[in-house]
Amino acid sequence: MTAQDKVKETVREEAQRVAGLAQDAAQSGAYLYPIRGIFYFLSKRELWKPLVSKLIPTIALGITTLAGVFFFGYLPQAAVLAVFNGPLAAVNAALLCLNESSTIFNTLSKTFLVEESLIDTFDGTLVAKGEAELVSKERKVGRGGDAIGRLGKLVTKPFAKFAPSAIIRYVMYLPLNFIPIVGTAMFILLQGKRAGPAAHSRYFQLKGMNKARQEEWIEKRQGAYTGFGTVATLLELVPIAGVFFAFTNTTGAALWAADLESRSNENQSTAQLRDQSKKAR
Template sequence: TQQLEERAKEVGQHAFQAVSSFAWLWPFRGIIFAVTNPKLFVSVRPALLKSLALSTVIFIVLLIFTYLPQMAILALITGPLAPLFAFVLIGAESVLILTLLAKPLFLEPALTQVFDATLIARGQRELVIQGKKRLGASSGGKGRDVGKALVRPLQGFTPSGIIKYALSLPLNFVPAVGTAFFILYNGVREGPGWHSRYFQLKGLTKQQRQAFIESHRPEYTAFGAFTLLLNFVPFVGLLFSFTNTIGAALWAADMEAK
């Protein structure tokens, strides 16, 4: 019992530090920057349209075939809040399916372009240029290998991450606090992934990355949690992957400037 109390206290303290860090504002700043800088999306317009179409189709399919059964189960646990929690659960499931389908097919290269373009727009052109040169040298000048190296770091979900995300979905069935724990848990796991591209451009080693992440753990939790919430938005959730990427790049540029 004492261990559970201590663990609960640690979680509460971490959540408070995450909220008070205001890092959760970066996804919203990404939205504003995207609206005021539409040129960022000219080269990735096909991926944007595919994202919108795929998000709409998957959410509608889940809504038709899984909403009522999941709401019936949740009604036994959460009572009158079941319709809301079932809606959130569908959003979480759609994120998982979209990750499996969209990112390998067309999303990853587009997100890489947007991340780099945002850094350049915020005065970090040299970081991008030097980072790409370093990647080119490390791959022995093979263009195909460079392309793969540039894309891979922006995978928000690794294979093991997808499994952990799927296994955490039942948390949404826990009354009252389940969805909050689901978002917090996945925020802790996935938050640092939004800066994988930044770490790569910087040329950080695995140990340096881990040390940096640990020193900014509450901020990454806040960022990861709110990017996940935006991805839950019906029909357009996948589009927020672009604005979340912009927010991550703005944050990286801000840290570089300091």
């Protein structure tokens, strides 16, 4: 088998794997949570507080990042992609620049600007959905006031700081964009696969999951997390408005966590009833 055949075979296998992942993601229904997050966020004015407090510096960072990536990166990338994509190079280069600026922006903003604001949004959503007991494991939750106003001081911060491994994986996936249409779709889907679990980092901490338990949990729900992460990634690709969607995606992730908790409690109640029924016999 020649080197070219090996490359084709690798791409074919990766495409099949991604297609299977996409099917699982579609069946899970988790891809709807980022959309639900938008409507829930808009309906709960109290959840706007963390976003409003960081809005101006975050938008400024978003504009600067977007302008810089397009100014320095669009033409060189379009020229390279033209060799592989032909007329589609202009569109694919624009999508690539949007993805790059989104990645840079998210890394910088979540590290230096909005980390605690996103945590407050996640926790506030859980409190609003009746999961104050879960949130109280990592911070004090008051009894009066709105969901955000009830949140006390954070005990620990869950979001990871700058992660070189994530950037390395991102660069490794970039060549997929040389494949017209399908390659770009695969690239975004793989980004979503990484972004999905990251959206529940706070949930994992509130549940007291160590790394091994997190990996096991994610593996069982890989399709669901990929579906959530892909839609969330696409929303955050929108120039400037990606700032807003970062908060609504966090809201959507919290809504999903609240539903998981609700189902878990229902299952426990059912199991207890069965045990009581057996003992009664």
